[in-house]
Amino acid sequence: MYGRKVDGRLLSFGHEGILYRRSFVMYDRETRSLWIHTTGQAVKGELRGRSLEFLPSEIVPWQVWREQHPDTLVLDRGGQGGGFMGSFRMAEEGGEFGISVGSGNAVTLYPYELLAETGILHGPGEVVALDPESGVVRAYERGEESYTLGDDGRLHSGERSYDLLTGEGEGGTVLRRLPATAWLIERWEDFHPDGRIIEE
8 A cells, every 4th residue: 555645746546557567557647657556666757766655554354454443434436346356365375475574675575374384573674473363464663672472462572562463562662563565476576586585
């Protein structure tokens, strides 16, 4: 998910109807620049070379979302789900997917299959954990800290512990959440040939 402001200008987007490296291409209606949806980068037009701000987002079971956000609103555009995009099946086809954290040249991929096996993985500056009950994945900035995933479903570092889903700890401390998104591994490698894949 991306913010749609560039240099203070609010952009609106549409689908260009073409693919680039098997990734959809968007256009903005204000400048007709073309943007790659998987990276948020403009590759043609007035805004070429610019990047949209990558925002934290998540794919969660509807029940989990409603428990956390009971007053949530849902965009209903009518019609039925499904369509030509198919279904997102990361939990069932985990070997094909990974969780990407970072941007630019500092991008790290955490294979979902490995994350499902260990529950928690450490990267160069972040910790990525999988909530065993909901299947929700979270990435947090960790600095030099190391974390474990306790039987209580919380992240632990020394004497401190944090709620895995919110990052909230004792005494009002809160872990800084990092944007993370699911990718097909082979497609991620196309866009980030110099990126790091965690293999621990």
